[in-house]
Amino acid sequence: MTGTITRRTRxxxxxxxxxxxxxxxxxxxxxxxxxxxxxxxxxxxxEAGFSRDMAVHHQQAVEMSFIVRDRTDDEGVxxxxxxxxxxxxxxxxxxLGRLDSWGLPKSSGQAxxxxxxxxxxxxxxxxxxxxxxATNAQLDQLREAKGEDAEILYLRLMTAHHKGxxxxxxxxxxxxxxxxxxxxxxxxxxGQRAEIDLMADMLAQRGAKAGx
Numbered sequence: 001m002t003g004t005i006t007r008r009t010r011x012x013x014x015x016x017x018x019x020x021x022x023x024x025x026x027x028x029x030x031x032x033x034x035x036x037x038x039x040x041x042x043x044x045x046x047e048a049g050f051s052r053d054m055a056v057h058h059q060q061a062v063e064m065s066f067i068v069r070d071r072t073d074d075e076g077v078x079x080x081x082x083x084x085x086x087x088x089x090x091x092x093x094x095x096l097g098r099l100d101s102w103g104l105p106k107s108s109g110q111a112x113x114x115x116x117x118x119x120x121x122x123x124x125x126x127x128x129x130x131x132x133x134a135t136n137a138q139l140d141q142l143r144e145a146k147g148e149d150a151e152i153l154y155l156r157l158m159t160a161h162h163k164g165x166x167x168x169x170x171x172x173x174x175x176x177x178x179x180x181x182x183x184x185x186x187x188x189x190x191g192q193r194a195e196i197d198l199m200a201d202m203l204a205q206r207g208a209k210a211g212x
Contacts, residue, residue, distance in 0.1 A: 054091075
């Protein structure tokens with residue numbers, strides 16, 4: 001019983017922390033409009049490439065979270081899914097808004113990850129356009145799964161998804177010049193690393209591991 005309460009408390013704390021960080025970041029983002037670097041990134045810049053790619057990456061995380069929300073009654077998994085939906089939908093809006101502020105299109109003919117120098121290193125397949133993204137077949141499996149099977153599959157897919165996202169966000173932190181975008185990318189790294197640790201615990205509780 002104590003272990004259950006501890007896990008539930010940890011989930012509640014994580015949910016509150018995620019919402020607080022998201023709210024604070026949104027307030028800062030709006031307050032800082034127009035105060036970032038005076039130079040405007042061009043269409044082939046790190047800033048533009050990261051914003052486009054991460055917006056696509058985030059959209060799939062939101063999709064997976066909506067799917068699992070309807071496939072399980074587990075309070076912990078549903079809370080995590082809600083946090084992913086809330087956080088990544090907000091961040092996606094910020095990324096697209098940044099592109100608007102630069103007067104740049106939301107899509108490009110460049111291959112994903114080109115801004116990282118990895119445009120030809122990842123072989124996109126079956127809807128998995130970037131590292132960590134689930135394939136269409138995996139999404140179909142998630143839609144068909146129920147209960148604990150759905151929980152484990154979601155946690156594994158989202159762990160891989162977050163790891164790919166963290167690598168991308170670190171790339172933006174290292175290479176981007178736009179202050180607002182760098183700060184947002186750092187927030188992504190910190191938030192997704194915390195959720196990776198949480199998901200490892202949740203998988204262990206179900207007798208599973210991320211890579212299986």
